Amino acid sequence: MENSNHLFRFNLSMLHLPKSAKLRSFGVYLAGGLYAIGFWSIIDAAIYSKTVNASIVHVTFVDWIPFICSTLGMLIVNSIEKSNLFVDSNNSFSGSGGNTNAWAARVILFLGFALLAGGLAGSFMVFILKFLLKQYTFPTLGMGVSNIVCNACIMLSCITLWLSQNIEDEYSYNLAL
């Protein structure tokens, strides 16, 4: 490697995403679908706890907190304008305003990812503390499992949306300096 301003020997730009507009829109559809799977998974757990539940354990507000965290995190992560994130600190064209903007964007992005990861971790915590430690058997355990499925699907949906928004068409001009 002749240009040695990379931090690691394997740089990530070796790994190019395939460029096509159809793949991009398919990814966006897939993200919506994955979010729907997660959403319906937790709705299913809630209705199940109300109707055919044979045990005394019910889905309460505690089970909804991870879902709310994940959803907020996904909303935050995907509503950030991504061109703000990659502003170089020594880029003289962006001026003085661009730098603080990039910092704010990075902080908010960090918050969003923290909410997403916190949602997933919270669903595991609910599963372990509320269901696994009290040694419930499977029909009851299913409510905790669907909570995990819900949050994992929302995270996958967020990843899919992020990746597919970084796909650019090969004929589009990259005007960002």
Add this chain to the structure above:
Amino acid sequence: MNPLNKIIFLSAFLASGFLLILLSCALYNNFKPLWVILIFLLAPLPNIVSSSIDNNRDDFLRFNSSDMNNPSPVQEFCKSLTGFLIVSGVALPLTFYHTNLVEFGSMLMSIVGGLIVYFDITIFIWFFSEEEDENDDFNF
């Protein structure tokens, strides 16, 4: 195939889709799967709205406005909303079946009927947007 035949066949399919959903409610005397109709009727709506917004926007200083090189955030949000609604339409009867609110046959009929309704509307939009401009992609 002339447009009249298309319209007749598509409306026949649409009617059969509605018939399946209504049968799934009426045969079991349980009218919860009717929500599937609402979801699948709403599913093509976001793309219609976003394409009409995109057509009415000012195209000055935008290269290649018609193709999908740089889809606007509104368009992408509408696409993901479409995906969400399609999967919801399938997942709602599954949830009902899992929670013993409807029977198995009712679930199957409402899913199939809802998918028929959705694809019928999609094909309708696609057929008649194809005549206006030739190189349009699947607009579903």
